[in-house]
Amino acid sequence: MFSDTRDILRAIATTVVPEAKALTESEWADVERIIASALSKRPPAMVRQVMVFLRTVQRLPLLRYGLRFTSLDDARRAQVLNWLQENRIFLLRKGMWGLRTLILMGYYARPAAADRIGYRASARGWQAIR
Amino acid sequence: MMEKTYDVVIVGSGAGGGTVAAALAPLVRGGKRVLVLEQGARIEDHEFTGREIEMADALYEDGGGFLTSDGAMTLAFGRAYGGSTVVYTGTSLVAPERVIRQWNVPGLTHADIAERSEKYKQQNSVHLLPPEEINDNNRLFVEGAAAAGYHAEQFPLNVKGCLGSSLCNLGCPNAAKQGTNRVQLPAAERAGVEIVTRAHVQRVEERAVIVDIGAKRPGQKGRESEWQPGEYRVRAGMIVLAGGSIGSTALLLRSGFGRMLPRLGERFTCHPAHILVAEHDRPITNCVGHPKSYFVDRAEGEGFVLETCMYFPFTAAKNMTGFGAEHSSFMRAFPRLQMILVLACDRAVPGNRIRVDREGRPVVDYTFTNETIEALVRGTRASARIFFGAGALRVHAPSARPRLIQARERDRLDERIDARHFIIGTTSVSAAHLMGGCAMGRDATDSVTDSYGRVHGVPWLRVADSSLFPDALQINPYLTVMALADRVASMVLQESAEIAGAMRI
Numbered sequence: 001m002f003s004d005t006r007d008i009l010r011a012i013a014t015t016v017v018p019e020a021k022a023l024t025e026s027e028w029a030d031v032e033r034i035i036a037s038a039l040s041k042r043p044p045a046m047v048r049q050v051m052v053f054l055r056t057v058q059r060l061p062l063l064r065y066g067l068r069f070t071s072l073d074d075a076r077r078a079q080v081l082n083w084l085q086e087n088r089i090f091l092l093r094k095g096m097w098g099l100r101t102l103i104l105m106g107y108y109a110r111p112a113a114a115d116r117i118g119y120r121a122s123a124r125g126w127q128a129i130r
Numbered sequence: 131m132m133e134k135t136y137d138v139v140i141v142g143s144g145a146g147g148g149t150v151a152a153a154l155a156p157l158v159r160g161g162k163r164v165l166v167l168e169q170g171a172r173i174e175d176h177e178f179t180g181r182e183i184e185m186a187d188a189l190y191e192d193g194g195g196f197l198t199s200d201g202a203m204t205l206a207f208g209r210a211y212g213g214s215t216v217v218y219t220g221t222s223l224v225a226p227e228r229v230i231r232q233w234n235v236p237g238l239t240h241a242d243i244a245e246r247s248e249k250y251k252q253q254n255s256v257h258l259l260p261p262e263e264i265n266d267n268n269r270l271f272v273e274g275a276a277a278a279g280y281h282a283e284q285f286p287l288n289v290k291g292c293l294g295s296s297l298c299n300l301g302c303p304n305a306a307k308q309g310t311n312r313v314q315l316p317a318a319e320r321a322g323v324e325i326v327t328r329a330h331v332q333r334v335e336e337r338a339v340i341v342d343i344g345a346k347r348p349g350q351k352g353r354e355s356e357w358q359p360g361e362y363r364v365r366a367g368m369i370v371l372a373g374g375s376i377g378s379t380a381l382l383l384r385s386g387f388g389r390m391l392p393r394l395g396e397r398f399t400c401h402p403a404h405i406l407v408a409e410h411d412r413p414i415t416n417c418v419g420h421p422k423s424y425f426v427d428r429a430e431g432e433g434f435v436l437e438t439c440m441y442f443p444f445t446a447a448k449n450m451t452g453f454g455a456e457h458s459s460f461m462r463a464f465p466r467l468q469m470i471l472v473l474a475c476d477r478a479v480p481g482n483r484i485r486v487d488r489e490g491r492p493v494v495d496y497t498f499t500n501e502t503i504e505a506l507v508r509g510t511r512a513s514a515r516i517f518f519g520a521g522a523l524r525v526h527a528p529s530a531r532p533r534l535i536q537a538r539e540r541d542r543l544d545e546r547i548d549a550r551h552f553i554i555g556t557t558s559v560s561a562a563h564l565m566g567g568c569a570m571g572r573d574a575t576d577s578v579t580d581s582y583g584r585v586h587g588v589p590w591l592r593v594a595d596s597s598l599f600p601d602a603l604q605i606n607p608y609l610t611v612m613a614l615a616d617r618v619a620s621m622v623l624q625e626s627a628e629i630a631g632a633m634r635i
Contacts, residue, residue, distance in 0.1 A: 016453040019462075034183065041193065078454055085452070085556050093555030094201045101195075101448050108443040108461070109183040118465040119443050121417040123180055123303035125294030126263070129418055 001036040005051060008058045009035075009103075011070045015077040016103045019116075031106035038105055050102070053095040057084070131340075132362045136324075137162040138622065139339055139366040141331050141381065142169075144213020145611040146595030146618075147372030148310025148318070149250070153619035155321035157626055165364065166318070167329040167341055169373070170210035171352025178303040182442040185300035188351040189217050194445075196376075198496040203402060204560040205494060207374055210301075210352075211327050212311025214374065218562075218608055219298040219422040220307045221285040221437075222256040224248070225603055225610040228430065233600050235570045238581040246613035254288035254308040263294060265419030270410070270468050271438045272424055274520030280426045280436075280512065287420060294419040296440055328355035331373070332490070334385040337590050338365045368590050368622060370583075371568075372615065375597040376484055376492045379567030382578075382585075384490035390587055391578050395485050397478035397569040398494060399602035400561035404472045404506055405441060405449035408517035408525040413465040416440050422471075426512070429475045429604040433501065434509030436516070439471040449558045451528040460526055468517060472509035473563070475604045476502045484567045498554060506559075507549045514543050528557045563607050568597035583618035594618040 002009050010028065014020045023031065039047050058069045061080050065072060069080060084096040107113055122128040138154055140147045143166050151166045158164055173188060186194040189210045196205045208214035224247040230240040250256075275282040288308040295303055305312060319325055328344040345359040346352065371378040379395055388394045421440040428434050441449065446469070447461055460467065476482075482496050507529050514525045518540040525535045529552045539546055551557075571577020574586040583598055585591040594615040596607045603610055 016457075018455055018458055038183075038193065038195075041187075081453065086553065090200070090555050093553065097555055097558075098201065100453055104447040104453075105183065105444050108447045111181070114182075114443045117443060117461050118413075119417055120465070121180060121296050121442070123178075123293070123295050123297065125292075125296070125304070125418055127293060129415070 001039065002032055005054045006032075007070050008054050011077065012054070012057060012081065012099065013103045013107065015074065015081055016100055017107045020107055027110070027112065030110050034109050035102045035106040038102060049095070050098065053099055056095070057099070132360060133365070134362055135365045136165040137366065138164045138368045138370065139364055140164070140166045140370045140372055141339065142213060142372035142374060142377060142595060143211055143315055143325065144208060144310060144372065144374060144595070145215050145608045146615040147370070148212065148215065148314040149612045149615035150370050150372060150594050150619045150622070151318035151323050151325070152314035153616055154622060155318050155323055156623065158322035160626070162626065164323045165366070166315070166323060166325040167331055167339070167364070168211055168213070168325060168327045169330050169377070170208070170213070170327060171346070171350065172211040172327045173216070173301065173352045175305055177351045178301045180295065180297040180300050180303050182300065182444050189301050198494045202554045202559065203496055205376070205400065205564060206560060206562040207376065207564055210311070211325070212309045212315060215309030215608060216301050216311050217299050218309070218606070219420070220288040220309075221422055221606045222251055222254065222288050222609050223286065223605045225613070226429070226605065229604055233570075235581045235600060236572050238570065242617065243610060243613045246616045247609050249616065250609060250612040251286065254313055255290045256286045256288045258284050258286055259292070259420055259423055263292070263419060264423055265294070265416060266414035267416040267421070267440055267468050268419070268423040268438045270414065270520035271470065271516060274516035274518070275426055277519030278512070278515035280516065282424045282426050284424055285422060287423070289420070292420060296417050296419060296421045298421060300442065324356070326356045327353070329357070331381055334369060334381060334387070334591065337367065337369070338363055339369060368592065370592040370594050370618065370622065372593070372595040374595050375564035375567050376494065378593055378595055378597045379484040380486050380490070380492035382568065383484070383486045387585070391574055391585070393569065393574070393576060394578050395483045395567055396480075397566035397600050398482045398484050398496065399476045399478050399565045399599070400496070401473040401563040401602060402476060402498065402502060402506065402559050402561050403474070404510060404528055404559065405439060405446065406470045406472060406510060406513045406517070406525065406527065407446065407450055407460055408468045408522035409460060409463045410466045410468060410521060411523055414468065416465070416467060416469070426516075428509070428512065432508050433475045433505035434512070435473045435475065435604065436509060436513055437471045437473065439469045441469065449560060450526055451556060451558050452533055456534055468520065468522060470513040470516065472506060472513055474502045474505035474509065475602050478566055478601045503549050503552050507547060507552060511543045511547045514540070514547060528552070563603070565596045565599040565602055565607060568593045569600040570598045571600060581617070582621040583614065584621070592618050592622065
């Protein structure tokens with residue numbers, strides 16, 4: 001699904017979740033699989049919108065910095081995403097919220113991420129800690 | 131198309147449908163045939179793994195990510211044998227008297243709702259958890275509320291043998307929560323009521339429903355459907371819709387009932403909610419123990435209710451507004467996090483409604499009124515006071531800029547948390563108390579049904595779910611849904627002789 005947009009997705013993902021920079025290739029594959037699976041259950045039009053938005057994020061910085069998103073440093077990437085998040089145009093805010101949600105799902109829905117942040121819920125409940 | 135005939139068909143198996151199914155079981159003993167059609171699957175006990183995405187996909191519509199038409203709010207509702215009662219936390223409150231009075235539905239009294247609610251509290255083993263089962267996340271809420279001048283009350287819960295997995299919203303892995311999947315539906319089946327899962331009702335026709343039975347896809351959780359996949363016409367003397375606010379309303383709309391029921395789809399409310407997060411200086415018990423044991427009710431006057439809560443990594447991350455280092459720092463502090471759910475008591479207003487698109491899929495239009503936004507902001511300020519009263523170091527507030535509020539700023543909360551920072555499309559808002567769409571009232575000029583869920587002008591069609599609410603309930607709706615469904619069923623029982631007559635024709 002992300003063959004043409006993998007670099008863009010990863011650049012945005014590492015801005016949304018800085019810890020994602022430490023992901024291995026296999027962990028990235030898990031992130032992408034989770035996102036792709038979520039998108040596969042959505043209408044095709046929504047999937048197209050996500051892809052268009054990814055490419056929009058890639059090109060937008062050309063107007064201000066003369067560089068594509070993937071060529072920006074961390075601080076400028078964050079500025080671009082923040083500009084989108086707080087934008088006066090609702091569609092841009094909505095696009096950013098949706099993309100951010102997919103990335104957070106891809107990253108935090110992995111058991112390894114839950115483990116890393118210390119999330120320890122267990123079906124055994126109190127028995128697991130007493 | 132295959133054809134089947136029943137005396138009563140119930141669409142949906144949640145708080146409404148499950149209640150009606152069990153209440154109509156005496157009809158089966160009298161020789162009648164009662165059928166429940168449930169869109170979701172019958173999940174096996176061992177399939178409740180507590181894994182976030184896996185369970186959300188199995189138990190929620192759109193995996194829990196159903197969005198309002200403008201994409202600004204996420205609506206969560208269950209889709210399984212047991213409906214949303216599989217995924218709620220089991221909080222069991224009786225409808226406030228003032229709300230039922232404000233609804234002003236002819237023939238509906240608070241005394242009747244309260245009496246029926248008590249019956250289901252008994253049936254569902256509702257009780258208060260003992261102190262030793264209250265975790266730190268809840269204890270800190272009580273302490274913080276007291277320090278901030280609020281009165282925290284304990285939720286009565288419908289659990290039996292709760293181990294404190296904290297996984298209620300992903301379906302209890304220990305079968306402790308007494309939803310309709312554990313109580314009313316099994317009782318109904320034992321009495322001879324038939325329940326068919328993976329049954330998507332496409333439309334309602336004259337004394338019949340057209341239903342698609344889906345096949346289980348590879349990797350999907352749950353049993354195969356009880357019927358062979360395919361399209362069926364199921365004839366019935368009586369049809370009771372209990373597919374929830376969105377499900378029942380959309381079904382009636384795509385069946386063409388909007389022409390005779392001009393109020394169909396209106397009066398949608400949902401208690402829009404923020405999940406607020408605060409960090410303490412030490413680990414607390416939060417991912418163990420029942421997650422929702424206490425609440426602060428400020429609905430009357432201030433328009434909000436605060437509830438304890440504890441969500442899973444992705445849900446928590448998604449509901450915290452923003453991204454980047456600040457967002458991540460809270461996520462890394464998970465073992466030290468306290469959470470509060472702020473619910474706004476929104477009101478039914480024109481324009482907030484359910485409709486269907488050209489394919490008949492439900493669409494929810496929702497605009498945040500200034501009153502709703504102000505209620506969320508007031509609730510956020512109150513939560514911040516509670517967090518700091520409990521000793522939190524810092525609070526993440528969606529309606530603040532910057533969103534991170536340090537303890538030293540606790541005296542500036544009115545200034546720091548402000549409605550001007552509530553930005554639709556940026557600020558994360560979600561809702562799980564979906565109400566209205568087939569509101570009760572006097573006649574078709576002001577409503578869709580009467581106080582017994584009888585659809586105006588259609589004697590064989592009833593509604594028995596939260597779509598009946600003419601306005602927000604201001605508490606968790608499930609017990610009131612059961613009370614109303616019990617009321618609907620009692621009228622169906624009274625009219626059972628009439629049903630038999632219709633079937634003979």
